[in-house]
Amino acid sequence: MVLSRFWLVIFISSIVFVIFSLFSGNSYTIDHVLNGKKDDPILISEKYIDQIPAFIKDSINKSEDKTFIVNRDTLNADSTYVYKNKVVKIFSGVQKSDGLLPTCKSTLLDLILPLMAYLAFFCGLMELLIISGVSEKLAKVLSPVFVKVFPSIPKNHPSISYMTLNFAANFLGLDSAATPFGLKAMESLQEINPEKDKASDAQIMFMCLHASGLTLIATSIIGYRAAAGASNPADVMLPCIITSFIGTIAAFLIVGIKQKINFKSASLVIGLMVLIAAIIGLLMYVNHLDLIGKNYFTSNLSALILVGIIVFTLIFSFIKEKKFTDANTTVYESFVVGANNGVKTGVTIFPYVLGMLVAISLFRNSGLFEIISNWIAFAFSNMGVNKQITDALPVAMLRPFSSAGSRGFLIDSMNTFGADSMTGRLSSIFQCSAESTFYVIAVYFGSVNIKNTRYALQTMLLVDLICVITAIFVASWFF
Structure with a gap:
C-alpha cells in the first residue's frame, strides 16, 4: 500500500509539475519528457533568424552545418543554435535521463x-x-x-x-x-x-x-x-x-x-x-x-x-x-x-x-x-x-x-x-x-x-x- 501510494505521488506530481512548467513559461516544450534520450540537448526556445543577435546570425551563416555553440560559462551547459527551415532552434542543458x-x-x-x-x-x-x-x-x-x-x-x-x-x-x-x-x-x-x-x-x-x-x-x-x-x-x-x-x-x-x-x-x-x-x-x-x-x-x-x-x-x-x-x-x-x-x-x-x-x-x-x-x-x-x-x-x-x-x-x-x-x-x-x-x-x-x-x-x-x-x-x- 505504501509503495503504491508513493509511486502514485511521484507519477502524478511529476506530470502536474511538467504541465505547470509548460503553461507558466518555464519550459518551452515537454517533448523531451516523453521522447528525449539521456544527454540529449534540451530545446528551450525557437526564433526567426532575424530575432537573434547579429554575431550569432553571422556565425550560423558561416557554419557549414548551420550550427553555432556559445560557451560563455564553463560551469554551465552550452547554448546551441541550430538553423533549419527558416527557424533557429535554441538548445541549452542536457537531459538527465531517458524520456x-x-x-x-x-x-x-x-x-x-x-x-x-x-x-x-x-x-x-x-x-x-x-x-x-x-x-x-x-x-x-x-x-x-x-x-x-x-x-x-x-x-x-x-x-x-x-x-x-x-x-x-x-x-x-x-x-x-x-x-x-x-x-x-x-x-x-x-x-x-x-x-x-x-x-x-x-x-x-x-x-x-x-x-x-x-x-x-x-x-x-x-x-x-x-x-x-x-x-x-x-x-x-x-x-x-x-x-x-x-x-x-x-x-x-x-x-x-x-x-x-x-x-x-x-x-x-x-x-x-x-x-x-x-x-x-x-x-x-x-x-x-x-x-x-x-x-x-x-x-x-x-x-x-x-x-x-x-x-x-x-x-x-x-x-x-x-x-x-x-x-x-x-x-x-x-x-x-x-x-x-x-x-x-x-x-x-x-x-x-x-x-x-x-x-x-x-x-x-x-x-x-x-x-x-x-x-x-x-x-x-x-x-x-x-x-x-x-x-x-x-x-x-x-x-x-x-x-x-x-x-x-x-x-x-x-x-x-x-x-x-x-x-x-x-x-x-x-x-x-x-x-x-x-x-x-x-x-x-x-x-x-x-x-x-x-x-x-x-x-x-x-x-x-x-x-x-x-x-x-x-x-x-x-x-
Missing part, C-alpha cells in the same frame, strides 16, 4: 533481457545445487544462525541456502549472481508465506538485509575511480565496507526489534562475530598491499569466486549424477529446467520494473527532483555543512531511485571536482553503501506478486538515510 517512451524500450532491451539471461544461467545452476543436494547441506550447516534471524523459517529450509548465496554474491560485488539467488530465495520464502499477497516477516528481513548492501569488494566503484584518474582507486574500499556494514547492522536491528527477535542468542552472536572477524581479516590483508596489489586483488577475487562456484556446482553434480538419474532427469536437462524458470521469472517482474522506472524517469526529467535536491543542499549549506559534502548529495538522493542515475552523478562529480576530492570520494561511498531501494522492491516483491509490502519500504529508506549519515562521518574521518 518515458525510451525508458519503456530500454527497460526491456537493456535491463530485462540481460537480467533474464543472468536469471536463466544462475537459476539453471540453482537447479543443479538443489537436485545434487548441495543446497540442503548448506541449509543444515547454517540453520542454527538463520532460524534465529528468521524464526518463521523451518529448520533446514531451502530458502536458507538461497539467501546465503545471495548475501555472499552481494559481499563480493557479484550483482549479476546476487539477483537470481535473491529471487530464488523470495520464491522459496513465498512457499511458506501464509498470506500470499502480503510480505512475511522473513521476506521483509531478507529484503532489508539485502538492500542494506554490505559489500566487501567494491569492484565497480574502484573501476569508476580508476577511469576518473584517482591516485589510489581503492582508497574508498574501507570506508565503503564500514558504511555498508553499519547499514546492515541498522537494518537487522530495526527489523529485529519490530519482529521481536532474540538478540542474545549464542548462535546469533557467534555468527555475527565470525562475520566481523572475516571483514577485519580481509581489511588487514588488503591494507598491507601496495596500489597494484590492491587493484589486482579486488579485480580478481570476485571473478575467481564466481568461477569457483560454477566449477564446484558442475563437478559436484557430475559426482552426484545418480541423484539426477533417481529424479528421472540428467544434469543438462535439470539446468535447462532451471534456466526456463529463470526466464519465466524475468517475464513476471518486467511490468513491476517498468512501472517504477517510468515514474522515476518522469520525476527526474520534470525538474522536480532537481528542485528538491537543490532545496535540500541549500538547507544543509545554511546549517554550516561543508560544500564538498552538499555537492555529493545528489548521488545519495538519487541512489534509492536509480543505480544508473546515481552512477551518472558519481562520474560527473569525479569529473567536475576530481576523483581524489572529498566530493568525489564521498560520492563513491554513497554509491556503494546501499541498494536502489525502489528498484529492489519492484523486482523482488514483484517476482512473487506481493502487493502489500508492509513496513519494508519505510525501513529500507530509513536504512538508506542511516547509510548517508554514516558515509558523511566516515568520509570526514578518513579524508
